[in-house]
Amino acid sequence: MKIVSLVPSITEALFDLGLTENEVIGRTKFCIHPEEKVKNVAVIGGTKNINIEKIKALQPDIILANKEENIKEQVEALMEDFKVVVTNVETIEDNYYLLKNLGLLFNKEEKAQQFNLKTYEVLSQTKINYPIKVAYLIWKNPYMTIGSDTFIHRILSEIGFKNIFENKTRYPVIETEDLAEADIIMLSSEPFPFKEKHIEELREFYPNKKIMIVDGEAFSWYGTHIAKCDNYFKELISEANFV
Known part of the structure; x- marks a missing residue:
């Protein structure tokens, strides 16, 4: 085929x-x-x-x-x-059926099930100690974040983070002032390629907040990708737990 x-x-x-x-x-x-x-x-x-x-x-x-x-x-x-x-794909359940259907479509059911089981294992065994409030930014000029009906939000929630924009939907535009409630500001590596200089720009507004670059693929690439992110999530959580 x-x-x-x-x-x-x-x-x-x-x-x-x-x-x-x-x-x-x-x-x-x-x-x-x-x-x-x-x-x-x-x-x-x-x-x-x-x-x-x-x-x-x-x-x-x-x-x-x-x-x-x-x-x-x-x-x-x-x-x-x-x-x-x-x-x-907006939820973990959607992701499960995506892989299941790809497995059926291409006669790879067993492999698809292995990745589904691994995905649930990664998300269930990787949790922060207590809910940490985060703002997850995907774009600059203007700043854009993620609402509760996105796959990124679901992954954040699964590993224990609390999205401060969970009352919004899709990818709302926000102002710098709207980030005040966050314990951690996460700058995604994609779709906008946030760099260290962007951390410094935000630090002028929030000198005492933890601001970090995160791997956008680990949060937004559905399919098999999450199953391969266990070490990354553990390292991220280890760093976040010191907030």
């Missing part, structure tokens, strides 16, 4: 489940894991600017898309010529 994936975390999951470059024949430029495998797969644009002609030339049997990461009109255009599976 020839597959085109329009979603970075799903591309990673396909290879983790045991598919090969002979099966995954198209990917976005943001599909970077696993590096040694994806380098051999044709790039068909970005998640938001798909090159439909390139995809047509590949003649895939199936295209995997995502409600949030891809543009509706582009996905609908592909549906005219190809079988397109559109995913939507």
Whole structure:
């Protein structure tokens, strides 16, 4: 079966489940894991600017898309010529069924179940000592954070953090003053590439707060990625517990 994936975390999951470059024949430029495998797969644009002609030339049997990461009109255009599976992952349960369905679709049920069990193990065994209030920033100019109906929020909650913007939805714009309640300000490595200089900018407003860069993939890449983040979460929690 020839597959085109329009979603970075799903591309990673396909290879983790045991598919090969002979099966995954198209990917976005943001599909970077696993590096040694994806380098051999044709790039068909970005998640938001798909090159439909390139995809047509590949003649895939199936295209995997995502409600949030891809543009509706582009996905609908592909549906005219190809079988397109559109995913939507907001919760841990959604993630479970994503892997289960990929396993069924590509005859990798056992491997999918192994990753699902490992994901639940990672999230159940990695907890902070007490609820720590956090603000998780995904963008700058303007600052944007995450509401309670996002996958990032669910991962934060699962490992014991309390999102101070849990009363909001999706990705609201906020002001620097809105961060006052947070014990920790987390600056995600993606989609905006926060760096040390951005920590210093916020430290001018909040000199006594803990402000840290966090691995955006560990919180936002659904599929198989969370199952591989146990050491990262343990290190993060160990650091957070000193707040």
